[in-house]
Amino acid sequence: MTSAASLAHLLGRVGVVEERIRRLVAERRAEDPQPDDPFRGLYLSEEAVDRLLGTGPRAPLPVEASPRWVECERAADRAQEDGHRLRLRELAAALGLTALDVDLLLVALSADLDPRFEQLFGYLNDDVTRRRPSAAVALALSGAALSDAGARARLLSGPLVTGHLLALEDPDRPLPGRALRVPERVVGHLLGDDTPDPDLTVVLTAPPEVLWGDPAPLVRALRAGVLLAYLREPATGSARVLAAEALRARGHDVVGLDLSRLAGERDAAGLVALAVRESRLRGAGIVAGPVPAVADRPGLLRALRADPQPVLLFGDTVWDPVWTERPPVVVDVPASTAAERAGLWQEALAGSLPGPEILRATAQFRLGPEQVGRAARTARAQAALSAEGTLTGAHLQAGARAENGSALDRLARRVDPAVGWADLVLPDPVLQSLRELALRARHREQVLGDWAMRPGAGRGHGVAALFAGDSGTGKTMSAEVVAKELGLDLYVVDLATVVDKYVGETEKNLERIFTAASGVNGVLLFDEADAVFGRRSEVKDAHDRYANIESAYLLQRMETFDGLVVLATNLRANIDEAFTRRLDVIVDFPLPDPEHRALLWDRCLGRLMARAEDLDLDFLGRAFELAGGGIRSAAVTAAYLAAEDGAPVTMAHLVTAVQREYRKLGRLTLESEFGPYWSTLTAARAPRPGP
Numbered sequence: 001m002t003s004a005a006s007l008a009h010l011l012g013r014v015g016v017v018e019e020r021i022r023r024l025v026a027e028r029r030a031e032d033p034q035p036d037d038p039f040r041g042l043y044l045s046e047e048a049v050d051r052l053l054g055t056g057p058r059a060p061l062p063v064e065a066s067p068r069w070v071e072c073e074r075a076a077d078r079a080q081e082d083g084h085r086l087r088l089r090e091l092a093a094a095l096g097l098t099a100l101d102v103d104l105l106l107v108a109l110s111a112d113l114d115p116r117f118e119q120l121f122g123y124l125n126d127d128v129t130r131r132r133p134s135a136a137v138a139l140a141l142s143g144a145a146l147s148d149a150g151a152r153a154r155l156l157s158g159p160l161v162t163g164h165l166l167a168l169e170d171p172d173r174p175l176p177g178r179a180l181r182v183p184e185r186v187v188g189h190l191l192g193d194d195t196p197d198p199d200l201t202v203v204l205t206a207p208p209e210v211l212w213g214d215p216a217p218l219v220r221a222l223r224a225g226v227l228l229a230y231l232r233e234p235a236t237g238s239a240r241v242l243a244a245e246a247l248r249a250r251g252h253d254v255v256g257l258d259l260s261r262l263a264g265e266r267d268a269a270g271l272v273a274l275a276v277r278e279s280r281l282r283g284a285g286i287v288a289g290p291v292p293a294v295a296d297r298p299g300l301l302r303a304l305r306a307d308p309q310p311v312l313l314f315g316d317t318v319w320d321p322v323w324t325e326r327p328p329v330v331v332d333v334p335a336s337t338a339a340e341r342a343g344l345w346q347e348a349l350a351g352s353l354p355g356p357e358i359l360r361a362t363a364q365f366r367l368g369p370e371q372v373g374r375a376a377r378t379a380r381a382q383a384a385l386s387a388e389g390t391l392t393g394a395h396l397q398a399g400a401r402a403e404n405g406s407a408l409d410r411l412a413r414r415v416d417p418a419v420g421w422a423d424l425v426l427p428d429p430v431l432q433s434l435r436e437l438a439l440r441a442r443h444r445e446q447v448l449g450d451w452a453m454r455p456g457a458g459r460g461h462g463v464a465a466l467f468a469g470d471s472g473t474g475k476t477m478s479a480e481v482v483a484k485e486l487g488l489d490l491y492v493v494d495l496a497t498v499v500d501k502y503v504g505e506t507e508k509n510l511e512r513i514f515t516a517a518s519g520v521n522g523v524l525l526f527d528e529a530d531a532v533f534g535r536r537s538e539v540k541d542a543h544d545r546y547a548n549i550e551s552a553y554l555l556q557r558m559e560t561f562d563g564l565v566v567l568a569t570n571l572r573a574n575i576d577e578a579f580t581r582r583l584d585v586i587v588d589f590p591l592p593d594p595e596h597r598a599l600l601w602d603r604c605l606g607r608l609m610a611r612a613e614d615l616d617l618d619f620l621g622r623a624f625e626l627a628g629g630g631i632r633s634a635a636v637t638a639a640y641l642a643a644e645d646g647a648p649v650t651m652a653h654l655v656t657a658v659q660r661e662y663r664k665l666g667r668l669t670l671e672s673e674f675g676p677y678w679s680t681l682t683a684a685r686a687p688r689p690g691p
Contacts (some may be wrong), residue, residue, distance in 0.1 A: 003192075005079035006086045011191055012072035013102075014086065017110045019068060020141045021120055024061050034370065058059040063103070063143030087190050094280050094308060095159040095577070100151060103142035107133050108166055108180035112187050125177075135168070136176035146176055159466065164277040166582025185274075191283045200274045203265065205256035207244045207287075212369040213237070218246035218331055222285075222310055226329050230291070231314040233333040235518065235562060236341070236445070238369040239314030242333055243287040253284035258292040262300070265630065272303045279306040292314035298323045336369055338446040344369055345396070348376035352391045361393030364486045365400040365521045366444040366461070375399035379650055397487030400521060404489065407516035412491040412524070417484030425592065425600045425628065426474060434478055436463050438485045440584055441523075441564045462470065462561040464582060466529075468572035472629025475568040476527060478587070483523040488564070491517065492525045507553045517563050528574070529567035558582050592628060597621035600628050601654075605636035610648035623673050624658050634661045652680045 076086055111117040111132055118131035125134050135155060136146060144151035152175065160166040165186050169179040185197045196204060221229060244254045257275050262268050279286050286306055292315050294300045301323045304311050319330055336344075345358045367375060379399030383391040408414075425576055426430065440447075440463045448454045448461040467475040476492075483490040498509045499570035517524045555578050558565070568574060572588070580586070592600060598621030605611065626634065637657035642649040655677045662669050671678045 003079075003084045005076075005082075005084040006088070007192065009072065009079065009086050010088050011113070012068070012075065013106050013435050014110050014113055014301055016066065016069045016072060017103075017106050017141065018114075018117075019066060020061055020063065021110075021117065021487075024124060024137075024141060025120060027061070046050070059146045060140045060143050070515050087192070090283065091165075091190070091281065093285065095163050095165070097159060098154065100144060100154055101158060104138050104180070105160060105166060105182065107138045107141050109182045109187060109190070112182060120452055130179060132169075132179040132181055134176060135178050135180060138180050157263045163280060163606060164273055171364060172491045177435060185277070186281070187269070193446060194282060196278055197274050200271060200278060203258050203262045203271055204276070205240075205258045207254040207256055208238065208241045208370050208373075210238070210241050210344065210369045210373050211245070212241050212336065212344065213245070213334065215242045215246040218312075218665075219249045220241060221329050221331070222246060225309050227307055228305075228324065228326060228328040229310070229312050229331055230319045230328040231289075231312060231331045231333050232318070233314055233316055233368075234335040234370055235316075235366050236336045236449075237333040239289065239312075239333045240287055240335075241369050243285075243312040244332075245313070245315065247287070247310070248287075253282045255279045255282070255284045255286045257286055257288035257304075259288055259290060259300075263293045263297070268294075268297070268300055269303060272300050276304065276306045279309045279311075283309065285310040285312060287312050287314070290312035295320065295323070301545065310432070335449060338363060339450070339452045341367065341369075341372055341445075344372040345376060348373050349379075351398070352380075357393055358396065360442075361396045361487065363445070365397075366401060366445060366489065367403060367521070371400075371403045374685045375403055378402045394487070401487070401489060404520045404522065405516070408491055408513070408520045408522070411513050411516055412493045414493060414522075415480060415490040416485075417480045417488075417490055419477060419480055420484055421481060423603065424474065424478060425596050425603060426478070427590065427596070430478075430587060430589060433585055434482055437463065437585045437587070438482050441482070441486055460560045460562040462558075463564050463584050464558055464561075465566045465585040465587065466572070466575065466580070466583050467566055467568040467587050467589060468575075469570070470591055470627055472627030472632075473589035473591060474628050475589055477628075478589070479523060479525045479566045479568070482566075486523070486564075489520075489522040491520070491522050492527060495526070495528055500505040510554065510557065514557055514561055517565075518561065520563070522561055522563070524565045525568060526565070527568045555579065555582065591625070594618075594621045597624070597626065597631065600631045601635065604628075604632045605638075605649065609639055609642070612648045612650040614651050615649070615654070616651060619675070619677075620654060620658070623675060626658070626661065630661050630665065633664075634658050651677060655681050 002413075016233045017273050076089065080086060080089070088102070097105070111121060119128075121133050121137065122128040122131050124137045133141070139146060139148075139151055139155070142151075146152070151440060154160070155168070156175070161168065164183065167181045167183060169181055170177065183197075188195065218229065218231075231242075231243060233239040240256065244256075247254050255275060255278050260272060267269055275288075278284070286303060286304060286309065288311065291301065291313050295317075301313070302325055304313070313328065314333075319328065321327065329457075341362070342355065342359050345362055345642070346355055349358065365375075375396070376399060379391060379395040382395045382398050384388060386395075421431070424434075444461050444463050454461075467478060469475055493513060498506060498513070500506045500509060513524075558579065559582060567575070567579070598617045603618050634654070634657040636661055638649050638653040641653040641656060645653075655674060658668050658682055659674075669681075674681055
């Protein structure tokens with residue numbers, strides 16, 4: 001709220017306006033031939049017309065420093081000396097308002113503060129229906145003539161109008177008859193209310209409450225008089241946090257502007273103007289971004305000029321000089337370190353979990369400082385929903401995943417991982433390789449970021465793996481297990497939506513996927529990856545040349561990717577060696593041996609379905625050379641057969657399911673494989689007798 005001294009100064013200056021209105025009313029009444037006519041202002045009599053024709057333009061009211069004006073300004077001087085802030089004077093200084101500008105503003109403002117002025121302005125306008133001061137009346141009360149070009153310019157294009165402190169209504173009227181109106185936001189500010197304009201709130205963002213990083217370089221730039229800066233931020237940094245800290249260090253408030261929301265508004269230019277006015281009213285700096293959201297509309301960025309208040313823009317791309325007329329100071333925001341993010345998590349959680357547990361649950365997530373704060377709040381809410389109400393690492397991971405955008409959901413199929421290490425039936429070397437992949441993903445920010453173990457050439461902080469093996473050997477399931485271990489979502493890319501017969505379209509589709517994935521904490525799985533990551537070949541025709549260009553694009557895009565990507569293929573030999581060199585982990589999935597097949601049968605049958613006593617899982621493992629996918633399919637078929645019979649699953653159900661799986665795979669059904677259960681199978685083939 002404003003101080004009593006500021007309000008007293010404003011009301012005192014409005015009292016000066018009242019004095020001038022009294023004098024002008026007295027002048028008009030002295031020359032009015034019919035002062036008591038109840039219909040005056042609604043019609044023109046013959047006498048009134050003759051009087052208008054017989055007189056020239058009215059001279060402006062002589063304005064001098066009246067005793068009331070002198071007393072008001074002396075009281076204001078004393079209040080400022082005592083440390084009080086006077087909003088009218090601060091606004092005049094911020095926008096460079098002249099004495100005429102201030103007088104015009106106060107005349108337009110007076111009817112909003114005292115209803116008596118409405119009727120007086122109706123009298124002075126000679127129209128009882130028009131209760132705001134006209135331009136002619138306002139200029140007369142301010143001691144300026146309508147013929148004064150300078151005064152007219154201040155009213156038409158001066159800082160009052162360009163700064164949206166004053167609105168000239170009735171654009172179809174000549175200037176003398178146009179009404180002057182002070183927007184409610186300006187009235188509220190001068191009275192001490194700093195509630196933003198309701199129209200502006202849809203694009204405003206609250207200043208971040210997180211403390212992170214070193215704003216000293218930006219503070220030095222602001223101290224040197226810099227009014228425009230562009231902060232380029234990495235995925236784990238926060239330009240908004242540094243910008244807000246720097247502005248506060250310089251004594252500025254913060255007006256946060258979300259350019260992504262602004263881009264979707266119909267009157268974006270009008271909202272930019274309101275944001276600039278808000279900045280000047282509050283003496284605040286503007287923090288606006290992300291700039292790429294409005295990169296195709298540079299007029300909006302040029303309009304974000306709030307001198308003398310600073311404007312700090314931010315984004316994740318290189319600055320384009322066409323965006324603004326004056327060049328900004330470009331500041332590269334540093335990435336947050338793993339230790340800094342761990343500290344932010346601990347601060348946000350206020351000791352609810354031990355540090356090592358927080359680190360293990362969250363180290364794999366690439367989040368900025370603001371995102372950590374929001375993720376921690378989401379985690380607390382998730383914990384409150386649980387029966388125990390106790391915060392766990394799983395809640396932290398759920399909170400971190402909540403920071404993922406939805407862009408990748410439109411380009412890939414999201415899978416919520418539901419299987420873990422215990423569900424995998426694989427040889428120990430394969431399991432060891434999968435755990436290494438999870439280890440690399442968990443600590444990549446520390447190793448590749450903080451320790452810079454992959455320097456130069458713009459290389460990203462990503463981890464890439466190749467899963468190679470026959471169909472059904474567990475590649476997709478293993479990717480799901482790794483995602484669950486890390487607390488991440490799994491995104492499966494449908495290559496049918498990626499590969500395009502037209503030149504260059506496949507690369508565009510892949511770029512959209514990689515760009516969306518860069519803002520998501522998840523595992524990106526390319527199944528049947530050899531379709532797009534295949535070997536380059538000798539150029540014999542245009543098709544070969546463009547195919548090689550596609551592969552070259554993928555090579556460089558893989559190196560700059562910051563996420564976790566898994567390429568799955570049935571034919572490892574088809575993957576280009578250049579891709580192989582860029583892979584961090586290669587996992588070969590063998591076909592299961594008899595022992596593993598028996599274990600797979602046991603796992604695939606589950607624990608909820610009843611089993612008959614005659615099940616011989618060891619025989620199934622020894623006799624039928626099926627991959628894990630085939631065993632799972634056969635187990636599901638057997639379950640349907642058992643459900644139809646209304647009985648526990650039996651060996652008859654299982655061998656029948658195997659026979660149907662063989663038929664599906666195009667394999668022969670041999671008596672030597674089915675052994676003692678061949679008769680069961682042949683009996684199942686025989687037609688059942690009719691009723």
